[in-house]
Amino acid sequence: MNIQFFGACKTVTGSQHLITIKDKKILLECGFYQGLREDAERINRNFPYDPKSIDAMILSHAHIDHSGNIPNLIKRGFMGKIYCTHATKSLVEVILEDSARIQVYDVEYLNEKNCQNLEPIYTPNDVAPVIERLIGKEYGEWFNVTNGVRAYFQDAGHILGSALTTLELNEDVLTKRLGFTGDIGRKFLPILRDPEQIANVNYLITESTYGDHLHDDARTSYKSLANAINNTFIKGGKVIIPSFALERAQELVYIIHELIDTNQIPDNFVYIDSPLAVKISGIFAGYLNLVDKETREIFLSKNKNPFIFTKLRFIESAEDSKKLNSINESCIIISASGMCEFGRIRHHLKNNLGNSKNTVIIVGFMAENTLGRRLLDGERQVNILNERINVKAKIIVLNSLSAHADQKDLIEFIHNAGALEKLFLVHGEEKSLNVLADKIQKEDVDEVIIPDFGEKVDL
Incomplete structure (x- = not known):
């Protein structure tokens, strides 16, 4: 063998x-x-x-x-x-x-x-x-x-x-x-x-x-994410989070939901710009027997869905995705793909990296030679969809969410x-x-x- x-x-x-x-x-x-x-x-x-x-x-x-x-x-x-x-x-x-x-x-x-x-x-x-x-x-x-x-x-x-x-x-x-x-x-x-x-x-x-x-303790992710969101909203900026549509997007929604419920961040709109994330969130609902004790205590025991709250919006169509570019108020946009190589996240980065008020939060591993890795490494100019984009937005890494x-x-x-x-x-x-x-x-x-x-x- x-x-x-x-x-x-x-x-x-x-x-x-x-x-x-x-x-x-x-x-x-x-x-x-x-x-x-x-x-x-x-x-x-x-x-x-x-x-x-x-x-x-x-x-x-x-x-x-x-x-x-x-x-x-x-x-x-x-x-x-x-x-x-x-x-x-x-x-x-x-x-x-x-x-x-x-x-x-x-x-x-x-x-x-x-x-x-x-x-x-x-x-x-x-x-x-x-x-x-x-x-x-x-x-x-x-x-x-x-x-x-x-x-x-x-x-x-x-x-x-x-x-x-x-x-x-x-x-x-x-x-x-x-x-x-x-x-x-x-x-x-x-x-x-x-x-x-x-x-x-x-x-x-x-x-x-x-x-x-060595990661930061996973339990510190709530405070770190809240600080990044609050500091961006104070400046009037947007928070852009590249995320895998599977698991990471659901984790982010879960954490943001809890942060809003406990008044740790403002109740601004949160956009999940990923048709895939919509489908996956539905699949999660069919496997609640696999969730941990904390999820049961914080949400399920109160008959609350951790993946739904008042100002959460799931974006499915390409037309609605493009409309996010014209939004002026502070918000959170979570979009795939996680390493920024595919999908709608590239358009959001292209439209938001040039504004110093905005923040891009990296919450997962970025492989070598990916756009996400170049942002992680601090490159001040990146190529997105065959255009050179100046990086003025703040780039924050939260390894505690890995x-x-x-x-x-x-x-x-x-x-x-x-x-x-x-x-x-x-x-x-x-x-x-x-x-x-x-x-x-x-x-x-x-x-x-x-x-x-x-x-x-x-x-």
């Missing part, structure tokens, strides 16, 4: 790891790579293996960097089942439909702007075959993946439906257990239950997004996973990976591996 790494290798996007056991092949995820357009086009359009050879897939959660290239995989011949939690199954459909629409829109825009003849990697018509292959499973339930392989999901606490996976691999007389984190969440985040713990595994593949970083485990969380998680023969660090940039590896090698792990793209390791 072996595992080969085809994504999220010394980077944080495009998650794909291929397990081979006897004559069976199991793919751990099939995510979209995000970064420079030329790189993304090359990496996402083609696969370094034959999709027809894959027997089954495990999907940890619905984020696009973990699920986004599944339609293309099926177009290229994948015929197997895709195992995930029930909540992930519900979310993946709307996530992929949105991704397909964005691709079609972007290609049409670029073709018209640059007289090119590009084709989208997939279209909305390619999403239905994905949904047909999704098999929803409960947390805490062993299930068969292929002959000789069974799996078990635990709550990862990262987004709704996110799963930690334990795979039991049986080859002849040899039985080994492999843990795969997908993305690990944090304690004390709004809405979600805290992450569970993978235990008693021989091998572990773990994300390392913040392997070199949905990824930090270095301390990761080390604790790895330490409690069992007597590991091999530890694989993925889903992190090189600095983060190397710092975490140095820390971990002082722990009880036989071998720490930072795989290169395409690297194969025998288990």
Whole structure:
């Protein structure tokens, strides 16, 4: 048995790891790579293996960097089942439909702007075959993946439906257990239950997004966000928040709702400019059994919906989105995509970065070579939709809202996973990976591996 790494290798996007056991092949995820357009086009359009050879897939959660290239995989011949939690199954459909629409829109825009003849990697018509292959499973339930392989999901606490996976691999007389984190969440985040713990595994593949970083306590996010909003409103400015439509948008609405209810910020209008966020908020309502105790106490016990309040407006049409540009009063605009590479957020940044009264609040990880990362790094001029924009707005980073485990969380998680023969660090940039590896090698792990793209390791 072996595992080969085809994504999220010394980077944080495009998650794909291929397990081979006897004559069976199991793919751990099939995510979209995000970064420079030329790189993304090359990496996402083609696969370094034959999709027809894959027997089954495990999907940890619905984020696009973990699920986004599944339609293309099926177009290229994948015929197997895709195992995930029930909540992930519900979310993946709307996530992929949105991704397909964005691709079609972007290609049409670029073709018209640059007289090119590009084709989208997939279209909305390619999403239905994905949904047909999704098999929803409960947390805490062993299930068969292929002959000789069974799996078990635990709550990862990262987004709704996110799963930690334990795979039991049986080859002849040899039985080994492999843990795969997908993305690990944090304690004390709004809405979600805290992450569970993978235990008693021989091998572990773990994300390392913040392997070199310690977050502020998640419970400080309320005060930090309130201060940023109040300081902007005093100047008469707008608050622009790039956000993933999935989970982060709901967390922000939840926190802002509570801040308004407790009179910590003014009751100004809040716009969620994302048709996807509207659909996802509806899906959340169907999975209230997965929320944490605090959400039950603060909202549900009072018959209040955490995702609805008086001056919250969901923007669905492109026409209504454009109308936000003409609003003069202070407000909050939350829009996708989270890394500012796709979607309506680019238009809001283009129209608001040039005003020093405004504030852009970065509330999540920004991968290298993305617009969000350039803003995070303090660039004073950025290219948005083929125009150079001067950055005069204030840029604020709130790491306390991150949905990824930090270095301390990761080390604790790895330490409690069992007597590991091999530890694989993925889903992190090189600095983060190397710092975490140095820390971990002082722990009880036989071998720490930072795989290169395409690297194969025998288990």
